[in-house]
Amino acid sequence: MYKKEVRGELILGNKSYGDITKDILRHQEAGAKTPLWWWIAFIISFILMSIGLGYFVPLTIAKGIGIWGNNNQTAWGWAIINFVWWIGIGHAGTAFSIFLLVLRQKWRTSINRAAEAMTIFAVLAAGLFPAIHVGRPWDEMFIFPYGPNSRGLWVNWNSPLLWDVIAISTYLTTSALFWYIGMIPDFATIRDRSKGLKKKIFHALSLGFVGHLKTWRRFEDAVIIIGGLAAPLVISVHSIVSTDFSVSVLPGWHETIFPPFFVVGAIFSGFAMVLTLMIIIRKVYKLHEYVTDDHLDAIARIIMFVSLIMGSAYLIEEFIAYYSASPFEKHVFLEMYLKGDYALPYWGMVIFNAFVPQLFWFKKIRRSLLALFIISIIINIGMWLERYNIVIPPTAQDFLPANWGEYSPTKVDIWIYLGTLGLFGVGVLLFMRFLPIMAMNELKQQAKRQTSLTVEKSVYDIFEKKLIK
């Protein structure tokens, strides 16, 4: 519930509805010039995507997984690290949007759209990895339990990988739907304000939304219903991803803490990515009146709290390994992580994820755009390291020491990762260029809620619009 006295003003500058529309759509209205930074960022992202996904992915499919660094001991490598990492990032949008929606936290309004968009592209980037990671991608349909079963074989419902496929595809569909439905009123706004082909496109996209009271009601019902349905998915998708590991027998993987640990980690990395993205959007589109310092402060507080959970999870893992007295567990947690071959990524992870975000206790840091930006990047590096620590060391040194080996990625691994970064970048940049980056309809509701906007002012807006026309 929004309480002005608690949250303060969420939209600054005493904006009128018209101001909001203009501010949000400024960059994509007819006549808006595509800025130079956009082109530079887009070209870089596009090149990364083209090389990574356009060349190295087909190369992998043509030659085999052998061109990656994986081996018989560490059968999963960078691909799975990156998969889990992207899924984690892909968590934030929906988590952010839906949890705050369900909890009626109104400060979500200026952020949820971008966060949702980010989710879609992150999940797309994530979904790529399992698809190209299998040995025979041309037989991937075996994994789908589809009806006309001419092969006479059914899938193995015991396997977490199958749960994965179902969880991720459900999550992707639901998130995309939620994102799209939320944009319908804004599409209608764009439709009304544009001409020609653009009008036709947005006419189709807005599904005939005209702003009747009934339409609004159905729209709000749809959003809350899909949001309610999607909320458990946010929990389930990363829990299920975590079962890829926790269902196994490997020391370091076989842990009951994994499902909540993964969900928390996902929210953590997702929020950090939201922070990164919102700082950029706020900066380049000069939307500091919508993404206020208070907004960023709120995100930073959440991150700080989640970071405490992460830290205690790390502690619990170590304690349980010690308490279990299992030589295998102890080797992974007390030898390899703390002082062994993987001490560097482990301590990197601990410092980046558990200690650095504690700086947010200081208001100065919470209010410093630069500090927020740097820490958000550090957290995402830390979360990547966490996934590295989960995927690589337990397989590299497991039960029989004779098998122990090393893993190092090849340039193909690195390029495919860069390629997914490019894909994410291209997606986000296109979104920033062509779609409403903030939920205008919700912002307007918020604006109405927080200020004493008079009907007159609204009426004046309408008149003004007509006059312009």
Next chain:
Amino acid sequence: MKKYWRSLEEYDIVRQGNMPEPTEEFSTEGLTADEIKNKYKANRRDFLKLLGFSTAYAVAATSCQQPVRKAIPYLVRPENVTPGVANYYSTVMNDGYTFGSLLLKVRDGRPIKVEPNDLADYPGTNAIMQAGILDLYDTARLQYSSKKGNEISWDKAVSEIKAKLDELNAAGEKVYLIASTVNSPSFKKLLIGFVEKYPNVEIVYADPVDYSAIKEAYKNLTGKEIIPSFRFDKAKVIVGINADFLGTWLSPVEFSAQYAKGRDLTKGQKALSKHYQVESIMSLTGTNADERIIIKPAEELKIVAKLYNEIAKVTGKATVNAPKCDKDISKIVKDLLKHKGQSLVVSGTNDTGIQTLVAGINKMLDNYGKTVDTARTFNLYQGGDKKLGEAFEQIKNGKAGGVMVMNINPFYEYPVDDKTKAAFGKLKLSVAFADRNDETASQMTYVLANSHYLESWGDAQPYSDTFMLQQPVINKLWDTHQPEEFFMKVLGESGDYQSYVQKYWEETLYPNAAGYNGFTDFWVKSLQNGIFKATMTPAEPTPADKKNEDKTAELKAENVPGGFAYVVNNQDKLLKFNKPQGEELVIYQKVHMQTGKYANNPWLQELPDPVTKVVWDNYVSVSPKYAEEKGLKQEDVVKVSYNGYEVELPVVIQPGQDNSTIAIAMGYGRKGAGPIGDGIGKAVTGFIQIKDGKRFYSRIPAKIEKTGKTYTIASTQTHHTMEGRDIVRETTLENWKKDPTHGNEKHQYYLKKLKGITLYKHGYNPEDYPGHHWGMSIDLNKCTGCSACIVACQVENNIAIVGKDEVKKKRIMHWLRIDRYYSQEENELHSPVQENPEVVHQPVMCQHCDNAPCENVCPVAATPHTREGLNSMAYNRCIGTRYCMNNCPYKVRRFNWYNFVEGGDYNYLFNDEIKRMVLNPDVVVRQRGVVEKCTMCIQRIQEGKLRAKSEGRQLKDGEIKLACEQACPTGAITFGDMNNPESRVIKLFDDPRAYGLLEELHTLPSVVYLTKVRNKEHVDFDYSIDAHGGEHTEGHREEHHG
């Protein structure tokens, strides 16, 4: 004009004259012929359309074309060939390098697998025999004979050589026939005939590795220049002195089988043989020793002399003069003396003094006729380097007219100087009988292409009383001939060599055979069995006898060899004590590469060395302490030089090696082995010293210096300790006697406390396995780590060879691997560098868990459990998520990272039309992107089951043998049906020593391991069950010693 109609309706129309107009387009009505022509003339557009269409069609049609597969059925079925059913033929691998009595599996006319001949005294194979099958299909083999590098027909070559021989004979010019040891009696007869016809020919036998010191030693001691046969199974105390008798020395397969009999605790025996190994480098044999003493190579003679003197003192023989030796060998002396007639001392050093003393020790210990049989001589490696050296000297000095080199590669195996090599070029006749254009053959004028042993007839006499027959199992692949054919042709013998062998057997051996129904019966049975044991040694005419007699007569005049007196009198001449002189280089043989003859065999190249686990290379191995002192790290390249010869090789740090010894394996750096073997590693022939006229492989005072370079070494195992986990469980004999579960207490705890406890319903339910339930037992006490099983598995299951780079990336495909761990007594752990660790070998393959972690994580159910307890793989279903590989605690699953089959980059086996013939048609080759692993030779299980079914009987225990089990010379692996209460395997499962690897994970493995038991105490060796109870006090022992 006639009107045509098709139906009644049309008829009506036609009748009424309302015939419909032809459509405009095709109407020709009212047009002149030219107009018609113009109307239907194809224009440019039409042409282009047609062209486009036909090109597109052609592209579409040809791109869909399937590759042509050649499969031509038999028009007339050959006798004994049933498609899909294998035939087995006994034969002998006897090429002067490796000897084995074998059974060849032939499928559809192709030999595809080597198995040991069960009728042999000690059946078994080693890695080389197993891999040898691929040499048959090796395209690097010579495919025709040549003269100066140009193809020449064999007949023409033979007649030209014959003319040259006649010429040289007439001129009285000497011709040397340098050959590897011929133990085939019929070939020997043929050669005698040859020498009689050409008296100018002198046959010089030379071996890839010289063993002539043993022969000289026995001459010194017994008067007979022989290598006796050894019986490790009869020895209760075994002392190996730099002798890798389980790996490379003389007849390692037989010795392994014998050795394992003394290490077997599963058949009621309550004692173990005691094995001391005294050595400078960590050999395979050393890894199996109960106690291992590290010496410097230069100390060996001192220690042997001390041993000799200590025993001589007790047995009342004269001692020899020896410098003081401070190594404590009192335990060995006590044990040896306590087990007179039941002990065996062997040395692998090619030094007459050492070998003489060792032979003397055995004699003083009454071992002759028991563990050392001088009456049953060993007929392999009868070459003598002295004569070879003389021959080279003569050739070098231009005193020879010709040379023929047969089945041996002295230019690679013997340090031949450049002058001698040049002198070969000036000879009037130089002939090589070789299977490939190797270092020697490439220097000869005539090269006669040898047939492979599987394409040849022959016989063999490995021991004086044992005869074996060799038969071809495939038609010659190329225009090759076995050397015997050459001699037959030169001598004008009629018929082929088969008939010659047959005649020889009829004339010489058949009279010694009893119980046969005529010669044909004898011949057929011998051919079937492959082995004939003569009750008496048939007399064979050897002109050499006379020469020997002459020489003996000469020697008689001054000093009669044969006896302790001779040894003591000549000790100054025999015993040449050396002082250790800094670093000493030892050249040793690797178990799987030996002398490098089979270097072009990728199976052998990719087989990890049983001790270092390094593949595809040789290297300089040094001790950890030495490396520390010199600041050397693994993979640092060092330059080793001696006497003008130098090589640059990477360093491998080998625990258990002497601190001043560096060792390099021979058999690498080949230049004529073939495209796979050439250029792998470095040759060390240049380091071999000629001492006393014999090749001497150790005590080389080589210099070693750092180069600052590094070189990547691919090793299948990079971590060498067990991290305190009980993976290999070990105990000592003393403890085992008190409590057979000693060292294996965890299994008892597991059985009593853990086995039934589970949160889940999954677990072992006997009802799940109504028929068979396959299981396997591996006796760690019998496994020597020789790695024959790895190659056998690879051959049987068409496992891909991946090459060094992929092995380095830990992508080796072997389904069966042998883990090797070093261990140390706890009180010795304070030393940072393990000086003399104990070693354990543990074969690990898929454990076929009844609660398999890999099975439930496969999303597509590609690896289900069968009703017979096997963890199976459906390759067609596998999409390659590799989750199963991660979740396998044993890490035995292998992924096809590339298309190793028909993939252009992997030209080891699968991409060669001819080499592909070695593939087992019962086992599918795996596509890129699927996971594979041990199937417990499911094809063999299926074959056995079907055979039993078609014969309407129950399957017998032991009827089905897995490839690894069958190849194992020591019988460490036992496979069987756990549901059969009488099976051997279920008895072994109940053995108190049995445990499952990582059984605490509740995987319910179908493979059990039996604890390794080391004989640490001076307990009496007793074969009888529970005779004395093994209680011996120190005083008691002293009394014995007394």
